[in-house]
Amino acid sequence: MDIQRRSLFKIAAGGALLVTGGSFLAKEDGFLWNLWHHLRYRVSINAAPARNPDIISKRQDQETVLYSRSQQSDLLKLNPMAGRIWEMCDGSHRVGDMIRSIGNRFDVVTSECTRDVLFTVANLQQRGLLHL
Amino acid sequence: MEGDFKSRFKLPYEPPQIFDLWTSTAHAQNVAAAASTCNTGSGVSTQCATGGSPGQQCLSGGTAYGGNCQNGSVATGVCGQGNSPKSGQCYSGGVPTGDCNGGSVAGGKCKKGSAVHG
Numbered sequence: 001m002d003i004q005r006r007s008l009f010k011i012a013a014g015g016a017l018l019v020t021g022g023s024f025l026a027k028e029d030g031f032l033w034n035l036w037h038h039l040r041y042r043v044s045i046n047a048a049p050a051r052n053p054d055i056i057s058k059r060q061d062q063e064t065v066l067y068s069r070s071q072q073s074d075l076l077k078l079n080p081m082a083g084r085i086w087e088m089c090d091g092s093h094r095v096g097d098m099i100r101s102i103g104n105r106f107d108v109v110t111s112e113c114t115r116d117v118l119f120t121v122a123n124l125q126q127r128g129l130l131h132l
Numbered sequence: 133m134e135g136d137f138k139s140r141f142k143l144p145y146e147p148p149q150i151f152d153l154w155t156s157t158a159h160a161q162n163v164a165a166a167a168s169t170c171n172t173g174s175g176v177s178t179q180c181a182t183g184g185s186p187g188q189q190c191l192s193g194g195t196a197y198g199g200n201c202q203n204g205s206v207a208t209g210v211c212g213q214g215n216s217p218k219s220g221q222c223y224s225g226g227v228p229t230g231d232c233n234g235g236s237v238a239g240g241k242c243k244k245g246s247a248v249h250g
Contacts, residue, residue, distance in 0.1 A: 105142065
């Protein structure tokens with residue numbers, strides 16, 4: 001009887017540990033969460049992207065136009081949110097900081113904000129406009 | 133309480149968007165032209181006629197190579213300007229792709245506004 005009780009206690013303790021550990025790893029900004037986004041977008045949450053010095057940004061109304069000095073032409077137009085992300089890419093803000101900054105200021109859930117910021121950074125990085 | 137106050141006064145969120153000004157129409161979808169880019173109203177590959185844009189997403193009035201066009205656009209093939217192709221599908225006002233002679237009309241499934249061969 002005593003042995004059975006001990007076994008039950010062990011199972012319960014093991015289960016609790018598993019649930020706690022699992023939720024710790026999988027929670028937003030947890031290890032698995034970061035790993036998943038890193039693999040998906042090839043951009044680390046801890047990366048601090050910096051703008052390519054060849055690119056000049058110009059404001060046109062609410063939008064930001066990216067101009068290449070070497071190609072002497074406008075390359076991209078960014079809407080206000082993409083422009084905000086571009087401005088934060090100064091080499092000192094980490095991607096995680098950008099997500100938090102936007103999440104604190106705008107009415108958006110963290111998962112959506114994370115996806116959008118990572119996608120934007122990855123997109124700009126693939127075009128050679130950002131260095132990670 | 134503080135969190136509730138914050139969330140109540142958060143600004144509306146608009147997802148980030150990036151518009152490509154370099155390839156203001158579209159990238160070509162065929163292999164030959166895929167590496168190339170074109171500006172609005174201009175064709176990029178040898179298969180693109182003047183005023184056309186390559187690939188799947190051509191603008192109205194443009195000419196595409198091997199893709200789907202919108203109304204008024206012409207899908208390609210080996211047709212010269214003013215010619216109509218032989219097969220394929222086209223939208224209203226457009227002509228489909230294939231082989232054709234100068235001044236000939238298409239032989240495929242054309243909708244209203246297009247000319248059909250035979």
